[in-house]
Amino acid sequence: MSWITTLYATMAALSATLGGVYLAAWLMQREDGSYLLFVALAASVIGVAGIELWMLRAPTPEVYGLALRWLHVPIWSGISVFVILAYLRLRPRFPLIGWLALGLRTAALVPNFVSGANLNYLALTDLDQITLLGEPVVVVTGVPNPWMLMGQASNALLFLFILDGSISVWRRGEGARAIALALGLLASVTLSATHAVLTFWGFTQVPVMFTPLLLFVAAAMGFELSFGLLRAARAERDVEVKEAALSLSEQRLSLAAEAADAGFWSLDGQSGAVWATAKTRELFGLPAAGDLRLGAFLDRVHGEDRTRLEQLIATTLRPNERYRAEFRVADPDGRVRWLAGLGRGVGEPEGPKTLMGVCVDITERRAMLDKIHRQRARLEQVSKLETLAELSASLAHELNQPLAMILTNAEAAQALLAQERPDLTEVREILADIVSADRRAADVIQHLRALVHRGVPQRETLLLEDAIHRVLGLLANEIDDRGVSLALRLASDLPSVQADRILIEQVLLNLLDNACDAVADNPTGERRVSIVTRRQADRVLLEVTDNGGGLSDPQRVFDPFYSTKPGGLGMGMAIVRSIVSSHRGQVSLESATGQGTSVQVSLPRDGGTS
Amino acid sequence: MTAEPVVYLLDDEPDMLKALARLLHAQGFQAQCFSSAREFLAHERPDGPACLVLDVAMPEIDGLQVQERLRERGAELPIVFLTGHGDIPMSVCALKAGAEDFLTKPVNAADLLRAVKGALQRASDQQVERKEMAALRERLASLTPRERDVLGHVIAGKLNKQIAADLGTGEQNIKVHRGRLMRKMGVRSLAELVRLAERLGIPPSG
Known part of the structure; x- marks a missing residue:
């Protein structure tokens, strides 16, 4: 085997390999059309190599002419790929040049097959054999075909096009991949065009050998491929790194989730x-x-x-x-x-x-919040009662002094008047003192009124249902804990009332508290409390009923300090009555021993007349 | 009874003091008013039946402290307490310390008069008792040492013979001493003598 054959065979094999790889790549990833371009390019190179080998071994000028005529087919297809590749990858500023080059080259196929022997020669006159790299190869002489200018003009335009593209790539500062392609195309086109001019116009006596010049294109293709491989490897590594990071972040997440x-x-x-x-x-x-x-x-x-x-x-x-x-x-x-x-x-x-x-x-958190809430409400109630106790103590003290004085003075006066000759001057003085002591007492009461006036109930439009739900919100857990089953029958068309929300809630709280206490001695499952609301003419009715032991002396429960509970303060119902009356309402109670208790509160409806 | 009984009134509230004084005057009592504990404690009290109507709640020195000071001085003065509000622990405290009564204001005349009368009665009883005791002590002092010795043995219930043996003398002697001391002490029976000795706190001998 000679060097020439080896070289051409290698080129063809290289191109076939590259073409095969690109074909396989295209089959797997059809959306990337550039793979197909590389396949076409590889096929063109193989075509050029094969036909040139045929030419180098041509026995007669006629065979040589025929081979050269067919050589223009893979040349045309190669140039087509060049143009498209350059257009897509190098993005030259003047794409028209490329299309013109391709048009000229395509048009040149006509004179190639119609005029003379082929595009390059009108006729081939002589055929010599010279030895190149130890192998005999054919060199011809003939009459140049003037249509050849079409092809060479096309070459020139192609050169300009690719040059423009290369400059664009350079200017845009693109990566090695585009530069390799630009250089490969530029080198092949420059060398091939020069070779064609020198050979076909008869300036030199050398065999037509484009194939070796296309090595640069093959190199560019190889580079492109290796670049792709490299990219794939890097992507794979990236994926591995990302997966590792992902698994780490998943672990962190699960740790956080576990902790929380x-x-x-x-x-x-x-x-x-x-x-x-x-x-x-x-x-x-x-x-x-x-x-x-x-x-x-x-x-x-x-x-x-x-x-x-x-x-x-x-x-x-x-x-x-x-x-x-x-x-x-x-x-x-x-x-x-x-x-x-x-x-x-x-x-x-x-x-x-x-x-x-x-x-x-958040069950526990809610329960805790509820508890705090309830305790706070209780505390408010207790502090209210304490204030009340303090208030009454100081009131008692303030009023006691003048009352004691009045009594003592009055009795002194009685005793004086009972004497035979009463000292009327003394009696007059006593009466004056009584009057002044009485004034003092009145002042105390006046003072107290002013004090109470400051805490006058805040009237607002209130839906009883809302107040009930708020109080139940406070008591829900307690009612539950005490095993009381609560029935709600709330009228849907209940009018609102003008009332102090806090005070009405206090009433509800006290009533429910009493009801729950009343049923505490019932067996589990038999502790029933119901809240019923109703509309009755211009009034709104609230009824809290329990099935507890009932009361032996129902009317006394409204007395302050009367309690049926051990340790009870005995203020609950007194407070209920005082609050309800301050809202122009009434409270009544029905109870019988062993039959439970029902407390009914009636309040005037908002805007009502009663 | 030698002197007119006196009711001392101690209350920091002048109007109240005046009203109380009027009431007591109208009922025929002699009342003397003090508006501070200091003033009352500094006052020289004459001998004679007296009682104190004392307000518990007072600034500086309160009613209970006044009671305490009087007791420290050994003054036997029945006290009727007055208080604005019935404080049970306080009243218990006062009554334990010998208060005559504990009344809450407003106090009605009947209650107050009953308490004051009771207190004065006690005061005069105490005075009678004091006088009797003074007389008894005088009589006891008039006994000779020998008669005093015999007295101790007599109230122990011993026979003259036993006493003579104990004291190392003749039964006849004892008999004479015994008759003399009975006469000196102004009693006619042994039972009377024993009671007297008991009041005077003389222990039986032997």
Whole structure:
């Protein structure tokens, strides 16, 4: 085997390999058309190499002419690829030049097949054999075809086009990949065009050998390929690094979740499928494994909270929306717990929507808050009573002094007048002192009135139902703890009242407290308390009934300091009556031993006349 | 009874003091007013039945402290307390310390008069008792040492023979001493003598 054959065979094999790789790449990734361009380029190089080998071994000038004529086909296809590649990759400033070059080259195929022997020669006159690199090769002489200028003009334009592209690449400061392609194309085109001019116009006696010059293009193709491989390897490594980071951040997340005792979940907005951690499933009382949908979660949510939560999720199911909610969840065994949920919508505005969230159990926190709340309310009540006690003590003291004086003076006067000759001057003085002591007492009362006046009830429009719910909010746990079952029958059309919210809540608190105490001795399951509201003409009625032991002396319960409870202060019902009267209302009580107690409070409705 | 009984009134409230004084005057009592504890404690009290109507709540020295000071001085003065508000622990305290009565204001005339009369009665009883005791002590002092010795043995319930043996003298002698001391002490029976000795705090001998 000679060097020439080896060289051409190597070039063809190299191109075939590259072409094969690009073809395989294109088959796997069809959207990238540039792979197909490289395949076409490789095919063109193979074509050029094969036909040139045929020419170098041509036995007669006719065969040589025919081979050269066919050589223009892979040349045309190669140049087509050059132009398209240059246009796509180098993005020259004047693409028209490229299209002109391609047009000229295509047009030149006509004279190639029609005039003379081929585009280059009108006729081939002589055929010599010379030895090149130890192998005999053919050199020809002939009459140049003037149409050849078309091809060479095309070459010149192509050179300009690629030069322009190369300059553009350089100016844009693009990477090695574009520069390699530009240099490869530029070198091949320059050398090939020069070689063609020198050979075909008969300036030199050398064999036509374009193939070696196309090595640069093959190199560019190889570089492109290696670049792609490199990129793939780097991408793979990136993926590994990112996966490692992801797993680390997942571990951190799960640690945080564990520390916060929080459950994580995410909802696919389109399918409604939910991914949830074991903790989330546990919090919602759902099975630890198996597919879940949003509905399964919502089924567990307390009926009163469900609609609200559903709406929240629906509105949050868009990017960057957030929600925060506290809601109740009922276990399959009926245990109610409070959860706090925090969620955020993620995804592109137009893309698939996902809601990611976290939830924690706040039952204990709620219970604690409730307790604090209740204790505070109790404290307020106690402090009110203490103030009352202090007030009455000081009132008693202030009034006692003048009253004692009046009594003593009056009795002294009686004793004086009982004498045979009463000292009337003395009696007059006594009466004057009595008057002044009485004034003093009146002053004390006046002072007290001013004091009480400052704490006059704040009237506001109040719905009894709201007050009831607020008080129940305070007492809910206590009622529960004491095993009392509470029935509410609240009229839906109840008018509002003008009342002091705090005071009315105090009334409710006292009544409920008494009712719960009254049923405490009943067996579990038999402790019933009901709250009923009703409208009655211009009045609003509230009834708190219990099925407790009843009272032996119902009317005394309104007396201050009368109590039926051990350790009771005996102020509860007195306060109820005083508050209700201050609202122009009435309170009545029905009770019989062993038959429970019912307290009825009636208040004038808002805007009512009574 | 030698002197007119006096009711001392002690209250920091002048109007109240005046009213109380009027009431007592109208009932025929002699009342003397003091508006501070200091003033009252500095006052030289004449001999004679007296009682104190004392307000508990007073600035500086309160009613209970006045009671305490009087007791320290050994003054036997029945006290009727007056208080603005019935404070049970305080009244218990006062009554334990020998208060005659504990009344809450406003006090009605009947209660006050009853308490004051009771207190004065006690005061005069105390005075009678004091006088009797003084007389008894005088009689006791008139006994000779021998008669004093015999007295101790007599109230121990011993027979003349036993006493004579104990004192180392004759039974006849004892009999004479015994008759003399009975006469000196102004008693006619042994029972009377024993009671007297008891009041005087003389221990039986032997």
